[in-house]
Amino acid sequence: MEKRLFTMPVGKFPFMRYKVINECLTNKRKPYPSIKDIQQALADYDIHVEKRAIEGDMETMRYDKRLGYFSPIQYSHKHRGYYYTDPDYTLDKLPLSSEEIEAFEVIVESFKRFRGAEILKQVEGMFDKLDKVIMQQLKTKRSRVSYPVVDFEKVPYSKGVEHFDKLYQAIIKQQPLHILYKKFDNDKVSEHIFHPYLLKEYKFRWYLLGYSEKRRGKLILALDRIESISNVKMAFKPYKGNDVQKYFDHTIGITINNTGVKEIRLWFSPLQGNYIKTQHLHATQKIVSDTDEGIVVTLQLIPNYELLQMLLSFGAQVKVLEPESLRNELKEMLKENLELYR
Known part of the structure; x- marks a missing residue:
């Protein structure tokens, strides 16, 4: 067996131990394995257990109704080892429950x-x-139902997914990139020497967080606006910060601005409040009050365009209480929206 480079926690992954025991008992080249043989086979996977633990595993394989293995394991005094009384038995052939x-x-x-x-x-x-x-x-x-009974949200076509593999490999290999990028609102193609850190998905679209030599700072690029990618021979600039995966912890979406994290205080109507209570808007959501007139929640977020979009989707069922700057932005967007219907 190939030597594993990690140590398997003994208390976890019992199915791994059952699998190794099964391999020993079905090994035609070395029949009737002893406890020491099984211990050595487990050790090859860096699973180190005592004799009593192996005996307990075999008892579980024999009699545990929840597993349903009912393995026909017996001890041969003549050969001083264990075997399956049914020579055709193996865990690999067991049907799924x-x-x-x-x-x-x-x-x-x-x-x-x-x-x-x-x-x-x-x-x-x-x-x-x-x-x-x-x-x-x-x-x-089962033959009563002939269709999947769980219907997930269907993923529409998203341009840029063809870049996913190259960007993923660049991140794990810390490979700087030369990226040609074209915004939706500008026909001019911009060039970036880019140090990629993280791939981020939002509403079925993919984005790339990294350091841009051109901007001299962190930048987020949409994969569907990337024209081309090529490798650059230069030293990689690692992410400066505690944890790159926490970069988006206080945002809705992917836009990060300089306002910093604010406490967002929102009122929701009683009906909409019932939905908000059962499916939070964000991990930082806290309910401040819950009455017959509605609920008030707080969120610790960086105000951005995606947050405004989300709030607009609730229509008259939500009101921004704080901060004042977010209230005013939402008012202006509502006014512009009404102008379209004049």
């Missing part, structure tokens, strides 16, 4: 939403196989 099939159905269906990027091609193959296995098992396990 109804619960396992249902769980895999949800996983596979959810995964289908993110197809298209080259970096996911290898995993797609695995999920295609799972999909086929599930469909075969469904024919025997």
Whole structure:
């Protein structure tokens, strides 16, 4: 067995231990493995356990109804080792339970939403196989429903996903890039020597956070506006900060401005408030008051265009209480909106 480079926590991943025990018991070249043989096989995966733990695992494989293995494991005094009384038995041939099939159905269906990027091609193959296995098992396990009972949001076409793989590889390899970029509101193509840090998805569109030599600071580029990407031979500038994954922690969307984090105080009508209570607008949401006249919540956010868009979507069911600057921005946008209907 290939030597693993990490240590497997003993208390976790019991199925890994069952898998190794099964490999030992089905090894035709070395039949009747002893406890020491199984211990050595587990050690090859950096799983180090005592004799009692292995005996407990085999008892679980034999009798645990929740697992449903019912492995026919016996000890041979003649050969001083363990074996399957059914020579054709193996965990690899066990059918999935109804619960396992249902769980895999949800996983596979959810995964289908993110197809298209080259970096996911290898995993797609695995999920295609799972999909086929599930469909075969469904024919025997369940026949009343012939369609997926979970309907996920369908992902529309999004230009720029073809850049995902190259950008992903550049991030993990810390490879600076030369990027040609064209904004929607400007026909002129701009050039950036770019140090990529993070890929960010928002409303089915992909964005790239990194450092731009041209701007001399952090910049967010939309993948659908990237014209071309090529590698640059130069030293990579690492991200300056504690955790790049926290960069968007206080935003709705991807726009970061210089205003800093503000406490946003919002009033929602009683009806809309019921939805807001069951599905928060943001991780920082807190309910300040909840009465028959509506609810008041606070959010710790950087005010930006995406936040305004979200607030506009609630129409007359929301009112900005604080800060005053956000109230005024929303008022102006509502006035401009009304002008379209005059």
